[in-house]
Amino acid sequence: MGERLARIILCSWFLAQGPALAQTVSYDDIQPILQVRCVMCHAGEAAPLGLRLTSLDELLKGSVSRPVVNSGDPAGSELIRRLKGQSQPRMPMTGPPFLSDAEIGVFEQWIAGGLQPGSRPPSVMVESAPLQRPPAGQPLTYNHVAPIFASRCVKCHSTNGLMGSAPEGLLLSSYAAILDRHERVRVVPGASAASELVRRIRGQSLPQMPYDGPPFLSDEEIQLIIDWIDQGARDANGQPAPSPVGSRVRLQGRLGEGWTLDSVPLVLGPGSRIDKSPGVGDFVEVRGRWSQDGRVLVERIRRR
Known part of the structure; x- marks a missing residue:
């Protein structure tokens, strides 16, 4: 400072x-x-x-x-x-x-x-600044992950990016845009495993991002984003983001025993639509809403 x-x-x-x-x-x-x-x-x-x-x-x-x-x-x-x-x-x-x-x-x-x-x-002049973590006992904030988004994601995911308009309307050029939940939520504060953003950069949802990879994000970069989300996806001032209860989610991954998507628990009800008879181990896409108890209320699940 x-x-x-x-x-x-x-x-x-x-x-x-x-x-x-x-x-x-x-x-x-x-x-x-x-x-x-x-x-x-x-x-x-x-x-x-x-x-x-x-x-x-x-x-x-x-x-x-x-x-x-x-x-x-x-x-x-x-x-x-x-x-x-x-x-x-x-x-x-x-x-x-x-x-x-x-x-x-x-x-x-x-x-x-x-x-x-x-x-x-x-x-x-050095080519890039090393990743920064806060001192022990202090939380991660948006300031710690913003350089990753800026250097690897914003070139496409901005209003006038290299691909024209942002793919799927996803803007990653600001904290507010990353946490936007208008169409669906991509970051679930406190739940990185249920965050589409994390699943994209890990390759659990396809196509893996960034789109110009490989190289994709390093393990260190991915872990920093995961830790930031799990600690509440805090803004630059350290304020945690509110839970997006009721917001739409769209996730891909492997269907596990007992209706789980990798480690994310799913809840199927009478109105849930099941397409193409997905079974355990199948790669599936799940659309639903984030519930208050940390599960996905499934509206549709289909084998991909």
Whole structure:
């Protein structure tokens, strides 16, 4: 937090100096912001549109379709347009919060001043930040899992993703979107095994996600998401999400003894529809609603 505050103060100071200081702003001044807010997505082979922001050379190279900075022209630079939300989707994908006006101002002054390289060698920037867990005794929050969604999922699951609209309408670009239950719930707080999101990234529901895998998520990434959900899918402030009792679910997996879907208990009633005579061990799809006692009230089950 101290480093971020110092950076914001520095950015504010830059803005206060006016155009005369534009020439003094260099890549050294924007690199820390790129590292904290951008590199989690824009690094490696999976970088959206091939735009890597891990070095000055990569930034100047731009994406597969165009340069993203035009020397001397901040208003005409796609990087600035994305940071301000003038082009969509707005960046960074983990926002809100997006970059502050002061932080964006540093990028504008760097571009206006001719893209000065500074003195920092390109090799000092690491490609991605390691996964972070909270100190012992403190819960996981959305802040701990957001980088995973941002780097591996949001490129498709956003309003203007690589596949156009988000597949199946599933947005993973914000906490509210991930917990949305309008059509059906994909994350059941406190019950990762009943969460479609987890079953997708583990390959229990098909197709396994992310869609551009392999490589899929690492065991460490998957476990972090599982632990976050099992601890209540807490928001960035540590507040647990409410239980989605009555919400629709759609899950796939192996049918077990005593009407279970892997480890998830199922409840069949007179209105439950059973298609294609599923038996123990069969791969099935279950549609139903989440009950207060932690079971799925089956509306339809069918062998796939």
